[in-house]
Amino acid sequence: EAPGKLTPFHDAIKQVLKVDGLNRIPDNVGYDEASAAEPFACAINAQEQLGIEEGDFTVVFGAGPIGCMHIRIARGVHKVGPVVLVDVNAERLQMSADAVQPDHIINAAEVDVVEEVMRLTGGRGADVIITATPANITQEQAISMAARQGRISFFGGLPKTDPFIKCDSNLVHYRQLHIHGANGSSPDHNKRALEYISTGQVPVKDLITAYVATGPKMTVVPAAAADAAPDAVALVTDDVELSYAELHRRANRLARWLIGNDIGTEDVVGLRMTSSVEFIVAMFAVLKAGA
Numbered sequence: 001e002a003p004g005k006l007t008p009f010h011d012a013i014k015q016v017l018k019v020d021g022l023n024r025i026p027d028n029v030g031y032d033e034a035s036a037a038e039p040f041a042c043a044i045n046a047q048e049q050l051g052i053e054e055g056d057f058t059v060v061f062g063a064g065p066i067g068c069m070h071i072r073i074a075r076g077v078h079k080v081g082p083v084v085l086v087d088v089n090a091e092r093l094q095m096s097a098d099a100v101q102p103d104h105i106i107n108a109a110e111v112d113v114v115e116e117v118m119r120l121t122g123g124r125g126a127d128v129i130i131t132a133t134p135a136n137i138t139q140e141q142a143i144s145m146a147a148r149q150g151r152i153s154f155f156g157g158l159p160k161t162d163p164f165i166k167c168d169s170n171l172v173h174y175r176q177l178h179i180h181g182a183n184g185s186s187p188d189h190n191k192r193a194l195e196y197i198s199t200g201q202v203p204v205k206d207l208i209t210a211y212v213a214t215g216p217k218m219t220v221v222p223a224a225a226a227d228a229a230p231d232a233v234a235l236v237t238d239d240v241e242l243s244y245a246e247l248h249r250r251a252n253r254l255a256r257w258l259i260g261n262d263i264g265t266e267d268v269v270g271l272r273m274t275s276s277v278e279f280i281v282a283m284f285a286v287l288k289a290g291a
Helices: 004-018 037-048 065-076 090-100 113-120 136-145 169-174 187-199 244-260 277-288
Strands: 058-061 083-087 104-107 126-131 146-154 178-181 233-236 241-243
Touching (some): 058 065, 058 136, 065 090, 083 090, 083 113
Parallel strands (some): 058 126, 083 104, 146 178
Antiparallel strands (some): 233 241
């Protein structure tokens, strides 16, 4: 077994590596931007299913960060036509509109969304509709506003206590609508998300509006005197002080385990841990193992 906190993740990491699921963060992508890659990848997966064509009239329900990502992907990757952003919260709608600049915004708390989309399209309806919100009514409205051969993504899951909607199946039948569910992503979607962020094709930096500290505050003391004073403090957190000797003892133990499991030069080791003493120990152990 893997020692300490690595134990629950060991088998998962092996499975991830088997499917080439560990993606390197590009040098020009910060950790803050990289943190957006997972939801970004889910949005890529959803839009991949829709067969989006250049110039498609697109409606996105939900003015949160996911809705903003959907608009950026639809434009930056698929080159869609006019984009409409819909929400019921006026403040959130305006904030997101300022960031991603949709062609139209609709406050669904004030107007009939279906009627407004029909007006904007001359009665034809929207080619692509993405419901990035857990609201039942948006899925019903998506079906009602879809053009012939329209494609709909039910991206936002509904509450488990109320997962049902009213669906006019005649609209689905006669308009030949395509309704897709979307959940999760693949390693390839994640890789593409990082590439789009790196190249600037789909930027996400400006969608991050706040930073929240997680884990204990840590200070790593410079190692200049480590050999001469092994008992000197090497690592300080809110409630732990670790000496150089203890840091190296723990790291050596884990490094021996890594080497014993054929981890060595050029191997990539993923660390899925919170900011902690164990995280620092694990980083030193990986280096000591030569990976």
